[in-house]
Amino acid sequence: MRKHAVLLTVLFALIVTLVTVTAVFWEFYKLNKQQYINNIFTKYSVITQIYREHKQRESSEIMFEANLAVYKFRIEKDINEQKLILSRGDILKQEGFKKETVFLNKKELYFSRKVENLRATMLEYSYSIFFYIQSPHGHILIEDEELRPYRPWNILYSYTTIMAIISILFILILQRLRPLIRLRRKIAQYGDGDMNISFKTDGKDEIALIATELENTRIKINTIMESRTLFLRNVMHELKTPIAKGTIATQMLKSQKQIDRFSSIFGRLESLVGEFALIEEVTCINDKSDFKEYRLVDIIDGAIDMAMVDKDCVSVEIPGSKKVFANYRLYTTAAKNMIDNGIKYSTDKHVKVVIKNNELCFESKGECIRHPLKYYIEPFTKDNPSKNSFGLGLYLVDSILKAHDEVLAHEYDDGINRFIFA
Template structure:
């Protein structure tokens, strides 16, 4: 997820924007529809006034229809249609109220006014894109269709919402188009980190991402030049050192003093070991691909490491490693790493024994001895030694760690009941 943090952030912003706009338009739609319904519902007052006067005066039905026609209202007489409207129509608004009517009356005592309170109920319905008013009174009921009013239309609002939605979505597409070079650049950087040293970051783009890519290309060229110079220097150095070491070794054999002969032999042997370790480190650090990697039986690699370490097999115990277990490695480098672990264990263990065991699918090297005085990180630095008197340049664990990193593994350490345990994890 972290690899796509920018893309996820942009996508999150898009979703938040669209949800926010949708919520705003939805609330606006409900409010606008409610206002529209409340506005057209006010027409019920005209209808009830006409209908009430019709009832009071007991005027003919044709007079009622004529008065309603003035406002483009039509009485629904068909019982079938009336039943459909009342049963299947959508109720838009319903309201019950009382109507007060004042009439001038005459009796034996003279003229007087009479107030009549009538309970009414007005219901506005929508049926097949038509607006109907259903008026109910204690004395009767009537269903009237309004030929002027139309149901609420959301098309204009939908058009506005769709336009904004498309603008936001199009903006997101434009942002993605701008991010595509960044995604390609990230992939190229990953390939470069995996060892594809000749990959090019150069681009014709002139925006900020293009500027970064071109600067990376310049940096890549500088790094490649430095690495090439370093590799050439180390190889020439080791080549030049091997000749005097070989001559010195031969000259040492001509010395008459055994003490001097042993001293010089030890010095030249240590120098030869140092040159070989430098050569191995240079090979590991310059490993730019895995073309030399293949599948090997782990037991075969361990056997090769024991032979390379030139130790008695009685000093090495192998437990719980099945013969079918295979690893995808560079044989020579991985064998060297295991050889260094065997050398290190026998050199520093109290009983000169090492146990190689598979635990939780991890290769472990166990030996008895004192716990490390410093954290493991201290020992995997080059030229670090816990005991300066030992015949070592302190490159053993550093070389092991470098080889494991080339194999996408790490070196770990733990101490348990007098047992040092190094783990290839």
């Protein structure tokens, strides 16, 4: 979801817009249709007037039909057709009312009124408009040959045009977002280790400007990384030669005390160069082509051999089926450092390696560490400066675990320090 947040936001905006426009046009359609029906329904007054005069004067049917024909009205006389229209026609509007007929008495000078109960119904059937007039004297079904039912062609045309414009705008926005999607993929490839990927793109819009800046940044980062790698490798290479010469020259000293002292110094320098080389390898790891699936017990056995400690100092309680996807040499080095630390700082010189909650744990007896774990994973930090250590052990472990998408955690429980590969 988060990877397509912009696309989903645009899509949501499109849906909201379409729904809103549709709702507005639907309400406008209903209002316009009702207004049209109300306007044409007023023609019933002409029909009732002609019908009233016909009944009052008792004129002939021919005269009645002729008067109706003047206003484009036609009487539907077919009984079967009447039943069909009344049963299947859509009632558009219906109104019941009283009609007052006023006439002059010939014998006396006063007005008299006669009230008739009428009901007018307007129907739509087969693309025609019919008026059905009912009164105590009878009923009549009349077709209006001039009127036509409401058809929302203008509204439909406007609605279709607006929807087409919105859809075209959405497609144009997607076209604008395509370079951004490609750019995201290239950034992901660069993060996975493809250092030669190019961010260049055509165009002069904001996305093209961002791509250009990313390309310039990529070139600078690659240059810095190449210079850093070259510098570290040259330094380590240049340091190994004087260390080797110093180690050989140490054996020519006459005093055993001086030989032991200088051997210790050069040994520590050689160990420091080795740790620097390993750190440089971990921090510069670009891909996981060397990562494979290994049994965890094999990695722990390799770590014990690498640490060169007595196997009685390490208890291993790991199922043989437990596996890990890792770079064997780096992961083994991380486990070796944890075993070294456990033995070095425990009260009984013993480390227990177990699986708890599906996580690799290194347990040792002793006092709880004095500082939060983040203090110890910084380079060159340690509690006891007198210990034979450079303070790079946990920093190296943390770096290796990060390369394996894991983290180093710590907990203290009932006199037990527990370091966890989570």
